[in-house]
Amino acid sequence: MRHIISVLMENEPGALSRVVGLFSQRNFNIESLTVAPTEDETLSRLTVTTIGDDRVVEQITKQLNKLIDIVKVVDLTEGDHLERELMMIKMKANNGTVRAEIKRTTDIFRGTIIDVTPNTFTVQLVGASSKLDAFIEALGTSNIMEVVRSGVSGIARGEKVLSV
Amino acid sequence: MELLSGAEMVVRALRDEGVKFIYGYPGGALLHIYDAIFTQDDVEHILVRHEQAATHMADAYARATGKAGVALVTSGPGATNAVTGIATAYMDSIPMVVLTGQVMSHLIGEDAFQETDMIGVSRPIVKHSFSVQRPEDIPEIIKKAFHIAESGRPGPVVVDIPKDMTTPTERYEYEYPKSVKMRSYNPISKGHSGQIKKAVDMLLAAKRPVIYAGGGVIMGDASKELIALAKELGCPVTNTLMGLGGFPGTDPQFIGMLGMHGSYEANMAMHHSDMILAVGARFDDRVTNGTDKFCPTAKIVHIDIDPASISKTIKADVPIVGPAQAVLKEMLEQLQAAKSTPSAESLKTWWEQIEEWRGRHGGRYKTDDSKQMKPQQVIEMLSKVTNGDAYVCSDVGQHQMFAAQYYKFNKPNRWINSGGLGTMGFGLPAAMGVKLNFPEEEVVCVTGEGSIQMNIQELSTISQYGIPVKVICLNNQSLGMVRQWQDMNYESRHSQSYMQSLPDFVKLVESYGHVGIKVERYEDLEGAMREAFAMKDRMVFMDIAVDPFEHVYPMQVPRGSMRDMWLSKTERT
Numbered sequence: 001m002r003h004i005i006s007v008l009m010e011n012e013p014g015a016l017s018r019v020v021g022l023f024s025q026r027n028f029n030i031e032s033l034t035v036a037p038t039e040d041e042t043l044s045r046l047t048v049t050t051i052g053d054d055r056v057v058e059q060i061t062k063q064l065n066k067l068i069d070i071v072k073v074v075d076l077t078e079g080d081h082l083e084r085e086l087m088m089i090k091m092k093a094n095n096g097t098v099r100a101e102i103k104r105t106t107d108i109f110r111g112t113i114i115d116v117t118p119n120t121f122t123v124q125l126v127g128a129s130s131k132l133d134a135f136i137e138a139l140g141t142s143n144i145m146e147v148v149r150s151g152v153s154g155i156a157r158g159e160k161v162l163s164v
Numbered sequence: 165m166e167l168l169s170g171a172e173m174v175v176r177a178l179r180d181e182g183v184k185f186i187y188g189y190p191g192g193a194l195l196h197i198y199d200a201i202f203t204q205d206d207v208e209h210i211l212v213r214h215e216q217a218a219t220h221m222a223d224a225y226a227r228a229t230g231k232a233g234v235a236l237v238t239s240g241p242g243a244t245n246a247v248t249g250i251a252t253a254y255m256d257s258i259p260m261v262v263l264t265g266q267v268m269s270h271l272i273g274e275d276a277f278q279e280t281d282m283i284g285v286s287r288p289i290v291k292h293s294f295s296v297q298r299p300e301d302i303p304e305i306i307k308k309a310f311h312i313a314e315s316g317r318p319g320p321v322v323v324d325i326p327k328d329m330t331t332p333t334e335r336y337e338y339e340y341p342k343s344v345k346m347r348s349y350n351p352i353s354k355g356h357s358g359q360i361k362k363a364v365d366m367l368l369a370a371k372r373p374v375i376y377a378g379g380g381v382i383m384g385d386a387s388k389e390l391i392a393l394a395k396e397l398g399c400p401v402t403n404t405l406m407g408l409g410g411f412p413g414t415d416p417q418f419i420g421m422l423g424m425h426g427s428y429e430a431n432m433a434m435h436h437s438d439m440i441l442a443v444g445a446r447f448d449d450r451v452t453n454g455t456d457k458f459c460p461t462a463k464i465v466h467i468d469i470d471p472a473s474i475s476k477t478i479k480a481d482v483p484i485v486g487p488a489q490a491v492l493k494e495m496l497e498q499l500q501a502a503k504s505t506p507s508a509e510s511l512k513t514w515w516e517q518i519e520e521w522r523g524r525h526g527g528r529y530k531t532d533d534s535k536q537m538k539p540q541q542v543i544e545m546l547s548k549v550t551n552g553d554a555y556v557c558s559d560v561g562q563h564q565m566f567a568a569q570y571y572k573f574n575k576p577n578r579w580i581n582s583g584g585l586g587t588m589g590f591g592l593p594a595a596m597g598v599k600l601n602f603p604e605e606e607v608v609c610v611t612g613e614g615s616i617q618m619n620i621q622e623l624s625t626i627s628q629y630g631i632p633v634k635v636i637c638l639n640n641q642s643l644g645m646v647r648q649w650q651d652m653n654y655e656s657r658h659s660q661s662y663m664q665s666l667p668d669f670v671k672l673v674e675s676y677g678h679v680g681i682k683v684e685r686y687e688d689l690e691g692a693m694r695e696a697f698a699m700k701d702r703m704v705f706m707d708i709a710v711d712p713f714e715h716v717y718p719m720q721v722p723r724g725s726m727r728d729m730w731l732s733k734t735e736r737t
């Protein structure tokens with residue numbers, strides 16, 4: 001099963017490499033990983049999506065918790081949560097039909113065209129990873145020139161918070 | 165407040181931490197620190213002959229005392245030479261602080277002379293690491309390093325110190341912190357009472373209980389509590405390789421080590437048990453054998469300070485996270501307060517079964533079919549001559565297993581071996597580390613002619629500092645453990661497992677100023693051994709010729725259950 005694990009860690013040099021190293025050292029899989037400082041600049045928030053059975057995911061959270069720089073770990077998929085990923089996608093758009101189709105599909109997915117040249121469109125799309133996948137599928141890969149995705153960020157629904 | 169340079173702060177912090185000895189080897193990146201060492205005598209530096217030995221000395225001190233040992237190595241090759249020692253400590257959860265020199269900060273990343281990214285190299289084999297970025301942080305970093313190394317599940321901590329952090333002319337206010345607080349690191353101090361209650365109820369209801377105790381009992385200083393609990397329950401106790409000495413080897417309730425080379429009765433009892441109380445042990449593959457066939461009828465209570473060790477390989481029915489000592493203490497209190505007691509009837513039946521197993525195959529080896537001395541006889545003699553009280557520091561191989569099986573450890577912290585990593589070359593420096601700190605105690609290195617040659621250069625360190633350890637070399641003229649596997653699995657094709665061109669060990673040690681004794685016949689063994697131990701202030705190397713064809717038994721059949729064992733070259737369960 002796919003899990004979204006959220007980690008609050010000290011914003012220290014080397015902390016990220018310990019997390020990444022742990023995944024490869026223990027043969028855990030990483031689907032995506034994002035990290036950035038929080039409103040408290042001494043803390044970073046990291047989100048990692050991984051696929052594994054319960055035993056593996058239990059090991060992942062326990063092993064992460066053991067890292068000295070890590071303050072808190074939570075498996076967001078255990079409760080109600082929101083997930084978002086940002087995608088920017090550059091596509092060939094060199095004739096009217098294609099341009100119209102990209103525009104229509106972008107509207108349906110509530111994306112935004114953020115850059116335009118005579119031959120290309122660059123679309124920005126935000127949503128759950130599955131929505132981004134669906135967008136790519138809807139347009140077909142033949143016109144795609146470049147895709148960049150941010151990886152998943154997640155947060156619990158309701159009043160639950162992950163903080164020190 | 166006193167002003168000190170970074171180099172002086174390093175040494176002063178070690179003093180303030182109560183460190184008596186550090187083990188190390190100098191080099192360019194450490195010159196300021198070595199100069200600071202020269203101008204004081206609170207902390208004594210032991211100059212090894214290879215950095216690996218420095219780490220093993222520090223490690224063994226920690227195994228004997230529970231306190232972190234300290235090694236000091238220079239950047240680049242000094243640091244990489246220490247890697248095996250760090251990994252050895254990591255695998256056995258041993259507290260250690262390794263200070264590594266580093267090139268000047270402005271050179272980092274430029275492939276400078278003797279630059280190695282030691283934080284990166286050591287990352288998977290440390291509990292944590294620090295890289296000093298500002299000299300004034302040194303006292304706090306060193307305090308944190310000791311705190312992290314020694315608390316919770318212990319482990320090695322690396323502190324990487326760029327040379328410019330130790331410049332003698334730049335001085336800072338020095339104050340050693342009394343304690344440190346880290347919001348991200350809060351080791352647990354007691355177990356969950358509700359979980360302990362569940363475990364107690366299960367123990368009271370169990371018909372065939374076994375206590376399976378590991379290195380966590382030793383490092384967690386919980387031997388006393390373990391003994392008390394076992395006495396209260398009257399059940400059998402087995403130790404892992406790392407746990408030996410945690411329960412007295414001569415106690416009738418002790419059924420021996422378990423696992424790959426565990427005793428017949430221990431492995432049988434585990435397999436047939438209905439309730440296993442695991443304490444500070446981690447169900448590793450050398451214990452469980454095939455996990456799918458592991459102890460089919462047993463409910464499992466698992467006490468461990470590291471939650472990640474619980475249900476990692478074998479699912480626990482009742483997990484208890486906490487230090488062994490506190491949890492066992494509370495368990496005993498709850499047990500004594502409980503209204504019922506374990507059924508004397510079922511315990512009696514259980515012990516009859518165990519005694520039957522013990523009588524059938526327990527602790528047996530054949531001495532009749534060859535004139536050669538058996539390695540087991542040597543260990544039994546060692547146990548007798550030292551009354552089971554010596555610190556026994558082992559290398560890795562058949563001799564290690566024979567020592568584990570036949571030396572009767574009656575006290576904790578005295579069986580010192582590389583269980584997790586299996587590091588050949590560990591034994592001699594380990595013995596040195598213990599002997600330096602316990603000069604009045606008998607300290608023995610049990611080794612093979614293969615392992616001893618991996619750190620034999622330390623004979624020179626022994627001469628320099630006068631460290632009178634006793635080396636018992638079970639010389640079977642081969643890499644015995646490798647050869648055993650080749651006998652069993654490769655139709656005795658002994659690929660590269662002979663030790664050819666062995667030195668004359670007696671002459672070799674004599675050249676360093678030590679005493680060498682060669683023993684070839686069993687009749688001479690006791691006399692020679694007593695003679696060796698009588699030389700209190702000499703390092704004595706006993707080169708003992710033993711049967712080169714002996715195998716270690718029992719030996720579990722790979723991927724089988726706990727009870728699937730070879731009992732000799734011809735018998736299987």
Ligand SMILES: Cc1ncc(C[n+]2csc(CCOP(=O)(O)OP(=O)(O)O)c2C)c(N)n1
Binds near residue numbers: 560561563612616642
């Ligand atoms: C550094 C290292 N290299 C290789 C091994 C693999 N190994 C395990 S036991 C062994 C043979 C040890 O020979 P010896 O020290 O003579 O002990 P014996 O088994 O003969 O008693 C070897 C090569 C190891 N454990 N450590």
Ligand SMILES: [Mg+2]
Binds near residue numbers: 561613614644
């Ligand atoms: Mg040998």
